[in-house]
Amino acid sequence: MSEATQRVAIVGGGAAGTLAAVHLLRERRERNGLEIELIDRTGTFGAGVAYGTEDPLHLLNVPAVRMGAVHGHPEHFHEWLSERGEPVAEDAFLPRGLYATYIRDLLARAEREAVGARLRRRAGEVEAIAAHHGAAAAPLELTLTDGERIEADRVILALGPLSGGDPIEIPPELKRSGVYVADPWAAGALERVRRDRSVLIVGTGLSMVDVALSLGEAEGGPTIRAVSRHGLVPRRHRRDLTHLRRFHVPMTGELEPVVGAVFAQICRVAQQGDDWRDVIDSLRPISPRLWRSLRTEDKERFLAEFQRLWDVHRFRMAPDVADRFDDLQASGRLVAAANAIVSVEPHGGGARAFLRTPGSHGLESVEVDRVINCSGAGCDLRRQAPPVLAGLLAAGSARPDELGLGLDVAEDGGVIDADGATSERIFVVGSLRKGVEWEAIGITEIRDHSGAVARQIVRTGETEELPLPTEIRAAIATAAEWEAA
Numbered sequence: 001m002s003e004a005t006q007r008v009a010i011v012g013g014g015a016a017g018t019l020a021a022v023h024l025l026r027e028r029r030e031r032n033g034l035e036i037e038l039i040d041r042t043g044t045f046g047a048g049v050a051y052g053t054e055d056p057l058h059l060l061n062v063p064a065v066r067m068g069a070v071h072g073h074p075e076h077f078h079e080w081l082s083e084r085g086e087p088v089a090e091d092a093f094l095p096r097g098l099y100a101t102y103i104r105d106l107l108a109r110a111e112r113e114a115v116g117a118r119l120r121r122r123a124g125e126v127e128a129i130a131a132h133h134g135a136a137a138a139p140l141e142l143t144l145t146d147g148e149r150i151e152a153d154r155v156i157l158a159l160g161p162l163s164g165g166d167p168i169e170i171p172p173e174l175k176r177s178g179v180y181v182a183d184p185w186a187a188g189a190l191e192r193v194r195r196d197r198s199v200l201i202v203g204t205g206l207s208m209v210d211v212a213l214s215l216g217e218a219e220g221g222p223t224i225r226a227v228s229r230h231g232l233v234p235r236r237h238r239r240d241l242t243h244l245r246r247f248h249v250p251m252t253g254e255l256e257p258v259v260g261a262v263f264a265q266i267c268r269v270a271q272q273g274d275d276w277r278d279v280i281d282s283l284r285p286i287s288p289r290l291w292r293s294l295r296t297e298d299k300e301r302f303l304a305e306f307q308r309l310w311d312v313h314r315f316r317m318a319p320d321v322a323d324r325f326d327d328l329q330a331s332g333r334l335v336a337a338a339n340a341i342v343s344v345e346p347h348g349g350g351a352r353a354f355l356r357t358p359g360s361h362g363l364e365s366v367e368v369d370r371v372i373n374c375s376g377a378g379c380d381l382r383r384q385a386p387p388v389l390a391g392l393l394a395a396g397s398a399r400p401d402e403l404g405l406g407l408d409v410a411e412d413g414g415v416i417d418a419d420g421a422t423s424e425r426i427f428v429v430g431s432l433r434k435g436v437e438w439e440a441i442g443i444t445e446i447r448d449h450s451g452a453v454a455r456q457i458v459r460t461g462e463t464e465e466l467p468l469p470t471e472i473r474a475a476i477a478t479a480a481e482w483e484a485a
Contacts, residue, residue, distance in 0.1 A: 005033035009142055009152035011126045013040025014048020016430035016446045017158035018107050019069055023454035025110035025117050034117040043123030047100035048160055049185055054097045057213045059318040065090035069443055071451025077102055091241045093318035127387045154457050158429045162378030167202050173346050181372045184211050194218040196369035200353055203374035204228040204336050206315055209325055216328045224334045231338025232312045236322035242281040243274055255298035280313050288437035296402050380404050401435030409433050413453045427453045
């Protein structure tokens with residue numbers, strides 16, 4: 001490897017990490033080479049949890065023409081389909097497994113066409129990142145769980161959402177027996193469930209919808225009860241594209257004027273024949289700037305009072321998904337309700353759960369064959385940080401954002417340390433930026449993060465003073481000796 005070659009390690013090989021690698025490979029370099037280590041815990045690159053499903057019923061919740069994964073080119077996915085001889089309507093909602101194929105093809109193409117850059121895929125889990133030998137200017141050292149060490153000049157953290165863990169304390173017996181399914185996306189997790197008679201799903205978001213559709217396709221499959229404290233389920237997309245338009249949103253730091261502006265715009269577009277979906281989608285490009293402008297107390301108020309309502313309108317079901325979901329409810333196979341799960345215990349070969357309805361002091365007892373966790377991602381970095389992040393926090397190399405939803409980052413994605421300094425060597429792409437930017441988990445944001453971080457890394461690598469090759473250093477030293485003589 002040339003001494004002028006810059007080494008970049010990407011921690012996480014799902015959609016965020018893969019798109020970070022794609023944009024690094026595509027970025028034009030003037031002179032320096034680039035070596036990229038793409039590291040994934042499972043060794044399956046490109047899909048992650050979001051797009052790892054092979055169930056054709058699991059559809060994207062964004063139309064094809066807006067799912068391009070290349071920065072500055074939102075139509076890229078739609079064009080890719082046409083190039084493959086698979087033209088679809090711009091407003092089509094396509095299988096998520098197909099999107100994983102697209103991301104992997106992007107990576108393979110970027111790797112083939114890269115000039116002066118090389119990619120290495122590595123299966124493994126990074127458990128620590130530290131400055132080599134404690135020297136601030138030395139390479140960063142990544143330690144994997146198997147003891148292997150990797151040196152890098154820059155690191156991109158693309159870990160995906162925090163793990164939420166169990167929603168309540170689960171008896172070990174239920175975990176050992178498989179009656180409690182902690183991760184419905186683990187390989188084979190739903191195979192036995194399809195033969196059950198009754199299932200309780202904890203959570204009523206899009207993950208619940210996916211699980212319900214998979215189980216609902218089984219002839220004679222289980223009846224499903226889905227519960228959450230609020231009982232709200234995702235709303236449906238309409239079949240045509242939403243109309244994106246600019247409207248004034250006050251950025252005074254206060255939440256109330258923002259809420260007022262949004263409702264006023266919903267009234268305006270309704271008079272023009274559109275609906276609230278146009279307004280919600282039109283907010284997306286300005287959401288990071290808007291969120292940054294809010295005071296901390298107003299962000300906390302939003303999380304407490306508005307987040308659930310926002311989530312079900314922002315993260316919607318594709319029309320065909322919503323139709324199947326409605327059919328399951330109409331048939332009596334699925335009931336979604338507002339119930340808090342208080343406790344669960346073994347009962348016969350299944351489980352007994354105790355539920356509380358909001359406003360009620362009494363408990364309802366429900367006996368089911370299986371309990372499935374769809375309660376969503378974690379939202380407390382201080383308690384739920386994986387070892388690699390916990391180590392950075394403990395060393396003061398990073399700090400949580402003001403809400404504790406993820407890491408504190410600068411606008412360029414650089415990690416902010418405990419002293420408030422922005423790192424030029426560790427960057428974040430994807431969901432760990434949610435507390436700072438709010439919109440951070442979708443492909444739109446991930447592709448923008450990836451493009452900006454790739455430019456930042458390559459530009460810094462091209463302009464910073466890099467070590468001179470050994471033969472040049474020797475020639476300079478010889479010349480200096482002659483001059484001194």
